[in-house]
Amino acid sequence: MSAAEEVVAEGHETVEAVPKRAMTLGTTTSLVVVAALLIAPVFVKNFIIFQMTMLLMYGLAVLALNILTGGSGQFSLGQSAFYAVGAYTTAVLMEYFNVNYALTLPIAGVVCFGFGFLFGQPALRLSGVYLALATFALATAMPQLLKLNFLEHWTGGVQGLVVTKPDAPFGLPMSQDMWLYYFTLAVTLAIYVFSVNLLRSRSGRAFMAIRDNEIAASSMGVNVALYKTLAFGVSAGITGIAGALGAIAVQFVAPDSFTINLAISLFLGMVVGGVGWLPGSFVGAAFIIFVPNIAEGISKGLSGAVFGVLLFLVIYLVPHGARQLAILGQQLSGKLRKT
Amino acid sequence: MELFTNQVLAGIATGAIYACMALAVVMIYQAIDHLNFAQGEMAMFSTFISWQLMQWGVPYWVAFVLTLAFAFAGGIAIERILFKPLAKAPILTNVAGFIALFAIINSSAGLIWDFTIKQYPTPFGSSPFLGSQLISTHQAGMIGVTLLLLVALYFFFQYTRIGLAMRAAASLPESARLVGINTSWMIALGWGMASAIGAIAGMLIAPVVFLEPNMMVGVLLYGFAAAVLGGLSSPFGAVVGGFLMGIFENLVGTYIPGVGNELKLPIALALIISVLVVKPAGLFGRHIVKRV
Numbered sequence: 001m002s003a004a005e006e007v008v009a010e011g012h013e014t015v016e017a018v019p020k021r022a023m024t025l026g027t028t029t030s031l032v033v034v035a036a037l038l039i040a041p042v043f044v045k046n047f048i049i050f051q052m053t054m055l056l057m058y059g060l061a062v063l064a065l066n067i068l069t070g071g072s073g074q075f076s077l078g079q080s081a082f083y084a085v086g087a088y089t090t091a092v093l094m095e096y097f098n099v100n101y102a103l104t105l106p107i108a109g110v111v112c113f114g115f116g117f118l119f120g121q122p123a124l125r126l127s128g129v130y131l132a133l134a135t136f137a138l139a140t141a142m143p144q145l146l147k148l149n150f151l152e153h154w155t156g157g158v159q160g161l162v163v164t165k166p167d168a169p170f171g172l173p174m175s176q177d178m179w180l181y182y183f184t185l186a187v188t189l190a191i192y193v194f195s196v197n198l199l200r201s202r203s204g205r206a207f208m209a210i211r212d213n214e215i216a217a218s219s220m221g222v223n224v225a226l227y228k229t230l231a232f233g234v235s236a237g238i239t240g241i242a243g244a245l246g247a248i249a250v251q252f253v254a255p256d257s258f259t260i261n262l263a264i265s266l267f268l269g270m271v272v273g274g275v276g277w278l279p280g281s282f283v284g285a286a287f288i289i290f291v292p293n294i295a296e297g298i299s300k301g302l303s304g305a306v307f308g309v310l311l312f313l314v315i316y317l318v319p320h321g322a323r324q325l326a327i328l329g330q331q332l333s334g335k336l337r338k339t
Numbered sequence: 340m341e342l343f344t345n346q347v348l349a350g351i352a353t354g355a356i357y358a359c360m361a362l363a364v365v366m367i368y369q370a371i372d373h374l375n376f377a378q379g380e381m382a383m384f385s386t387f388i389s390w391q392l393m394q395w396g397v398p399y400w401v402a403f404v405l406t407l408a409f410a411f412a413g414g415i416a417i418e419r420i421l422f423k424p425l426a427k428a429p430i431l432t433n434v435a436g437f438i439a440l441f442a443i444i445n446s447s448a449g450l451i452w453d454f455t456i457k458q459y460p461t462p463f464g465s466s467p468f469l470g471s472q473l474i475s476t477h478q479a480g481m482i483g484v485t486l487l488l489l490v491a492l493y494f495f496f497q498y499t500r501i502g503l504a505m506r507a508a509a510s511l512p513e514s515a516r517l518v519g520i521n522t523s524w525m526i527a528l529g530w531g532m533a534s535a536i537g538a539i540a541g542m543l544i545a546p547v548v549f550l551e552p553n554m555m556v557g558v559l560l561y562g563f564a565a566a567v568l569g570g571l572s573s574p575f576g577a578v579v580g581g582f583l584m585g586i587f588e589n590l591v592g593t594y595i596p597g598v599g600n601e602l603k604l605p606i607a608l609a610l611i612i613s614v615l616v617v618k619p620a621g622l623f624g625r626h627i628v629k630r631v
Contacts, residue, residue: 069431125616129374133567134612140560141605264438271435304446311439312421319428 025279046177053181056188057245058285062269064238070276072231073211078135079239079266081142082112084258086240087247091161101166101248108244109237116236120229139260146255160254163247207231274323283322346589352478354585358485359540360562361577363533368571369509370529377440379559382537384444385410386545387452399462407535414534418527448552459545481543492574568611570624
């Protein structure tokens with residue numbers, strides 16, 4: 001069979017075509033969720049507040065992957081590398097240059113945006129498994145690069161860096177954890193709104209056109225190279241901000257926290273939350289934070305197997321992730337209203 | 340120059356490991372169109388089965404054959420029970436399924452056989468091969484088996500009815516169904532064969548890297564990389580890719596200063612990516628043309 005005869009059947013894309021309206025929550029639902037997130041910390045212990053902070057941060061990182069994969073149809077296993085760059089940028093700025101923690105976030109975002117944008121250039125020619133391999137290489141290289149001798153002065157080598165946790169400003173009567181939670185919540189909301197608007201904008205439409213059919217998009221006048229690298233840049237930038245927040249919350253960065261396992265977790269988070277459904281990112285984040293703990297609780301020796309079984313259960317019940325539940329809920333409430 | 344030849348030889352010897360695994364990767368890719376992340380763990384589990392059989396006093400070759408049968412049946416069972424229900428789910432959901440399978444097999448093997456490193460016998464002996472210090476008879480045997488497998492696969496796909504049916508089911512499932520091929524079972528068969536080839540790879544690799552639940556993680560990565568380099572649609576390419584990968588890795592370690600064991604993989608991967616940028620379908624892969 002000659003190469004030209006081989007034709008891939010239509011409707012067999014790697015990433016589902018999710019229409020942009022289906023990517024977000026309705027206004028009322030969003031407001032209720034935000035209100036719940038605002039009030040919740042008052043009623044719970046510090047440890048749970050800390051976990052909620054982690055949830056928001058991982059949620060941001062999953063959201064970033066969702067923009068890249070669900071939005072522009074590019075697959076990445078290299079998110080842990082961008083996360084690491086963001087975390088280290090913040091740690092170095094705070095510890096060596098005494099920059100205020102809030103100011104390090106935009107810097108980490110910009111640094112990672114640049115890094116992702118540049119990485120997107122050679123990755124342009126690759127797609128599918130090939131892109132996965134390229135990003136995977138980045139993820140495996142990152143911890144080793146951070147350990148390199150000539151960077152050790154800045155990165156602290158294997159030992160990593162310790163980061164000081166910020167106090168609540170203006171003498172607000174809040175614990176450090178609670179302040180950090182509200183700070184993270186504010187950043188998360190800002191980025192979420194930005195992402196939703198990005199996907200509704202001209203650029204977002206260009207991403208989705210590329211996702212659904214690259215050749216068709218380019219013949220409609222979409223600058224494929226620009227928008228593909230842009231998607232990489234935006235995704236890396238948001239991941240970097242998540243990493244920066246992570247560094248502040250955990251108060252510690254070390255090369256071995258940013259291995260390929262982190263990238264795989266983020267990927268699982270995206271699948272569980274629903275590829276292309278932005279609010280699902282936070283559901284997915286909850287899955288990757290809590291389910292390993294639950295698995296450990298059920299059986300210490302077999303925690304990996306229990307995690308695997310739980311993951312299988314989830315993907316059997318909802319192969320399209322939490323998005324499927326949301327659609328179901330919408331249909332149900334629609335029916336109730338009619339009767 | 341002698342250093343160079345020696346390193347290339349040593350590279351071919353390690354490359355045989357990757358080539359073996361890459362064959363299994365290509366096999367499953369042909370059948371199901373994605374990379375199976377749990378492939379290495381399936382191979383590891385089969386290798387443990389053969390080790391257990393030998394512990395119970397079964398001779399090597401009997402254990403070998405029994406393990407192949409087990410791996411073949413196990414591969415089919417995994418497809419039928421776990422992945423057939425996911426056939427209509429999105430591809431990324433399937434990938435998550437592979438990761439889940441990986442976790443399940445790895446963790447169970449750890450519980451059954453614990454994480455201590457075990458010796459594994461070789462049927463070829465480990466004396467120097469033809470007086471060369473760099474390649475042992477085991478490694479030579481491994482290269483031999485890999486090439487033999489490749490030839491056998493070639494004949495299977497080119498000259499048997501069922502091989503033809505599998506190729507048809509993989510390239511145009513719709514049309515294959517219309518001419519009466521049971522494509523669903525062809526996928527299961529692909530899983531079984533990939534699992535069996537993986538078991539062979541595992542049993543050949545175990546004497547070199549030693550037997551433990553995490554033995555295949557590194558090998559699988561190199562196997563993936565080799566398969567991608569050679570072109571995912573070509574078993575021949577996978578084997579060539581495996582050998583190239585071994586040679587790359589060794590030369591990088593020798594000639595680039597400051598490259599420890601840990602930077603070898605990233606550099607080898609970076610090299611592969613530069614190859615892919617020039618030839619996006621791999622060295623021997625077919626270009627896939629899409630209809631708009």
